[in-house]
Amino acid sequence: MKLKFALATVCALAAGGLAHAQDPNLARNLAATCANCHGTNGKSVGGMDSLAGEPRDKLLQKMLDFKSGAKPASIMHQISKGYTDEQLELIAAYFAAQK
Template identity: 50%
Template sequence: MRIKYLKPILVTGVFIGLSQWSLPGMTQNADQLYKRGLAATCANCHGTDGKGVVDGGMPLINNLTSEQMLTKLNAYKSGALEGTIMPQLAKGYTDEQLITIANYLGKKP
Protein backbone atom coordinates (compact mmCIF):
# COMPACT_ATOMS: atom_id res chain seq x y z
CA MET A 1 0.00 0.00 0.00
CA ARG A 2 2.91 2.38 0.67
CA ILE A 3 4.21 1.90 -2.89
CA LYS A 4 0.84 3.03 -4.20
CA TYR A 5 1.40 6.47 -2.65
CA LEU A 6 5.13 6.61 -3.18
CA LYS A 7 5.04 6.27 -6.96
CA PRO A 8 3.01 9.47 -7.65
CA ILE A 9 5.20 11.41 -5.24
CA LEU A 10 8.38 10.24 -6.98
CA VAL A 11 7.01 10.95 -10.44
CA THR A 12 5.91 14.43 -9.39
CA GLY A 13 9.32 15.10 -7.85
CA VAL A 14 11.11 14.04 -11.01
CA PHE A 15 8.96 16.31 -13.20
CA ILE A 16 9.43 19.28 -10.90
CA GLY A 17 13.18 18.70 -10.85
CA LEU A 18 13.38 18.41 -14.62
CA SER A 19 11.27 21.49 -15.20
CA GLN A 20 13.50 23.59 -12.93
CA TRP A 21 16.61 22.24 -14.61
CA SER A 22 15.40 23.24 -18.08
CA LEU A 23 14.22 26.79 -17.30
CA PRO A 24 17.57 28.56 -17.86
CA GLY A 25 17.93 26.96 -21.27
CA MET A 26 14.40 27.88 -22.24
CA THR A 27 14.95 31.49 -21.20
CA GLN A 28 18.16 31.71 -23.19
CA ASN A 29 16.51 30.18 -26.24
CA ALA A 30 13.57 32.58 -25.96
CA ASP A 31 15.95 35.55 -25.76
CA GLN A 32 17.90 34.39 -28.82
CA LEU A 33 14.66 33.73 -30.70
CA TYR A 34 13.44 37.24 -29.85
CA LYS A 35 16.68 38.81 -31.13
CA ARG A 36 16.67 36.72 -34.29
CA GLY A 37 13.03 37.57 -34.89
CA LEU A 38 13.70 41.30 -34.72
CA ALA A 39 16.72 41.02 -37.00
CA ALA A 40 14.84 38.79 -39.45
CA THR A 41 12.54 41.65 -40.40
CA CYS A 42 15.54 43.31 -42.08
CA ALA A 43 16.15 40.29 -44.30
CA ASN A 44 13.09 41.00 -46.44
CA CYS A 45 14.85 43.94 -48.07
CA HIS A 46 18.51 43.61 -47.10
CA GLY A 47 18.82 39.84 -47.52
CA THR A 48 19.74 37.24 -44.95
CA ASP A 49 23.41 38.15 -45.25
CA GLY A 50 22.91 41.93 -45.37
CA LYS A 51 24.10 42.09 -48.99
CA GLY A 52 20.66 42.99 -50.32
CA VAL A 53 18.32 41.04 -52.52
CA VAL A 54 18.63 40.65 -56.30
CA ASP A 55 17.46 43.83 -58.05
CA GLY A 56 16.27 45.18 -54.72
CA GLY A 57 18.13 48.47 -54.86
CA MET A 58 18.52 48.44 -51.09
CA PRO A 59 21.61 49.66 -49.25
CA LEU A 60 24.03 47.00 -48.13
CA ILE A 61 24.18 46.68 -44.37
CA ASN A 62 26.62 43.79 -44.07
CA ASN A 63 29.65 46.05 -43.50
CA LEU A 64 28.11 48.35 -40.90
CA THR A 65 29.28 48.08 -37.31
CA SER A 66 26.66 47.90 -34.59
CA GLU A 67 27.36 51.54 -33.76
CA GLN A 68 27.00 52.69 -37.38
CA MET A 69 23.81 50.71 -37.80
CA LEU A 70 22.29 52.12 -34.62
CA THR A 71 23.21 55.66 -35.68
CA LYS A 72 21.42 55.16 -39.01
CA LEU A 73 18.38 53.50 -37.42
CA ASN A 74 18.03 56.36 -34.92
CA ALA A 75 18.44 58.91 -37.72
CA TYR A 76 15.63 57.25 -39.67
CA LYS A 77 13.46 57.15 -36.56
CA SER A 78 14.01 60.84 -35.76
CA GLY A 79 13.52 61.96 -39.36
CA ALA A 80 17.11 63.20 -39.69
CA LEU A 81 17.69 60.65 -42.46
CA GLU A 82 15.18 60.27 -45.29
CA GLY A 83 14.23 57.07 -47.02
CA THR A 84 11.37 55.32 -48.70
CA ILE A 85 10.36 52.82 -46.05
CA MET A 86 13.03 52.91 -43.34
CA PRO A 87 11.66 55.98 -41.50
CA GLN A 88 8.30 54.27 -41.06
CA LEU A 89 9.89 50.97 -40.05
CA ALA A 90 12.31 52.56 -37.58
CA LYS A 91 9.49 54.50 -35.89
CA GLY A 92 7.75 51.18 -35.22
CA TYR A 93 10.54 49.98 -32.93
CA THR A 94 11.42 51.03 -29.42
CA ASP A 95 14.91 52.34 -28.74
CA GLU A 96 15.71 49.05 -27.00
CA GLN A 97 14.59 47.06 -30.04
CA LEU A 98 16.76 49.17 -32.34
CA ILE A 99 19.75 48.52 -30.09
CA THR A 100 18.99 44.80 -30.20
CA ILE A 101 18.78 44.82 -34.00
CA ALA A 102 22.02 46.81 -34.37
CA ASN A 103 23.87 44.56 -31.94
CA TYR A 104 22.59 41.41 -33.63
CA LEU A 105 23.28 42.46 -37.22
CA GLY A 106 26.19 44.86 -36.84
CA LYS A 107 29.64 43.77 -37.93
CA LYS A 108 31.74 42.79 -34.96
CA PRO A 109 35.21 44.38 -34.67
Protein backbone atom coordinates in the same frame (compact mmCIF):
# COMPACT_ATOMS: atom_id res chain seq x y z
CA MET B 1 -8.26 48.45 -4.72
CA LYS B 2 -6.28 51.06 -6.65
CA LEU B 3 -3.08 49.88 -5.00
CA LYS B 4 -3.73 46.28 -6.06
CA PHE B 5 -4.36 47.39 -9.63
CA ALA B 6 -1.19 49.48 -9.69
CA LEU B 7 0.84 46.59 -8.27
CA ALA B 8 -0.63 44.17 -10.83
CA THR B 9 0.19 46.59 -13.64
CA VAL B 10 3.80 46.98 -12.48
CA CYS B 11 4.19 43.20 -12.20
CA ALA B 12 2.76 42.65 -15.67
CA LEU B 13 5.10 45.23 -17.19
CA ALA B 14 8.10 43.75 -15.40
CA ALA B 15 7.21 40.25 -16.57
CA GLY B 16 6.94 41.50 -20.16
CA GLY B 17 10.45 42.95 -19.93
CA LEU B 18 11.79 39.69 -18.57
CA ALA B 19 10.25 37.77 -21.44
CA HIS B 20 12.20 39.90 -23.90
CA ALA B 21 15.42 39.54 -21.92
CA GLN B 22 15.10 35.75 -21.75
CA ASP B 23 14.47 35.18 -25.47
CA PRO B 24 17.86 34.24 -26.96
CA ASN B 25 16.48 34.68 -30.49
CA LEU B 26 14.88 38.09 -29.99
CA ALA B 27 17.55 40.03 -31.92
CA ARG B 28 17.46 37.54 -34.79
CA ASN B 29 13.66 37.60 -34.87
CA LEU B 30 13.54 41.40 -34.93
CA ALA B 31 16.22 41.52 -37.64
CA ALA B 32 14.33 38.99 -39.77
CA THR B 33 11.87 41.71 -40.75
CA CYS B 34 14.70 43.46 -42.61
CA ALA B 35 15.31 40.49 -44.95
CA ASN B 36 12.82 41.57 -47.62
CA CYS B 37 14.96 44.56 -48.54
CA HIS B 38 18.38 43.92 -47.02
CA GLY B 39 18.69 40.17 -47.60
CA THR B 40 18.86 37.18 -45.32
CA ASN B 41 21.04 37.99 -42.30
CA GLY B 42 21.68 41.42 -43.81
CA LYS B 43 23.46 40.13 -46.91
CA SER B 44 21.85 42.08 -49.72
CA VAL B 45 21.81 40.66 -53.23
CA GLY B 46 20.08 43.65 -54.78
CA GLY B 47 20.27 47.38 -54.78
CA MET B 48 19.83 47.85 -51.02
CA ASP B 49 22.72 48.26 -48.61
CA SER B 50 24.04 45.13 -46.95
CA LEU B 51 23.86 45.37 -43.18
CA ALA B 52 25.95 42.32 -42.27
CA GLY B 53 29.25 43.16 -40.61
CA GLU B 54 28.65 46.91 -40.48
CA PRO B 55 29.67 48.62 -37.21
CA ARG B 56 26.92 48.45 -34.59
CA ASP B 57 27.12 52.15 -33.73
CA LYS B 58 26.85 53.15 -37.40
CA LEU B 59 23.78 50.94 -37.96
CA LEU B 60 22.12 52.11 -34.76
CA GLN B 61 22.69 55.77 -35.59
CA LYS B 62 21.22 55.32 -39.06
CA MET B 63 18.11 53.65 -37.66
CA LEU B 64 17.70 56.31 -34.97
CA ASP B 65 18.10 59.02 -37.62
CA PHE B 66 15.40 57.36 -39.73
CA LYS B 67 13.17 57.11 -36.66
CA SER B 68 13.60 60.78 -35.73
CA GLY B 69 13.24 61.98 -39.32
CA ALA B 70 16.79 63.38 -39.39
CA LYS B 71 17.64 61.04 -42.28
CA PRO B 72 15.19 61.08 -45.22
CA ALA B 73 13.89 57.78 -46.51
CA SER B 74 11.19 56.31 -48.66
CA ILE B 75 10.09 53.69 -46.10
CA MET B 76 12.70 53.28 -43.35
CA HIS B 77 11.37 56.25 -41.38
CA GLN B 78 8.06 54.41 -41.06
CA ILE B 79 9.56 51.01 -40.27
CA SER B 80 12.00 52.29 -37.65
CA LYS B 81 9.21 54.03 -35.74
CA GLY B 82 7.72 50.59 -35.08
CA TYR B 83 10.65 49.65 -32.81
CA THR B 84 11.79 50.87 -29.43
CA ASP B 85 15.32 52.23 -29.17
CA GLU B 86 16.26 49.07 -27.26
CA GLN B 87 14.95 46.90 -30.09
CA LEU B 88 16.92 48.96 -32.61
CA GLU B 89 20.03 48.38 -30.49
CA LEU B 90 19.41 44.61 -30.64
CA ILE B 91 18.94 44.74 -34.41
CA ALA B 92 22.12 46.78 -34.91
CA ALA B 93 24.12 44.39 -32.73
CA TYR B 94 22.73 41.37 -34.58
CA PHE B 95 23.73 42.69 -38.01
CA ALA B 96 27.13 43.86 -36.77
CA ALA B 97 27.83 40.28 -35.64
CA GLN B 98 26.99 38.81 -39.05
CA LYS B 99 29.87 38.15 -41.44
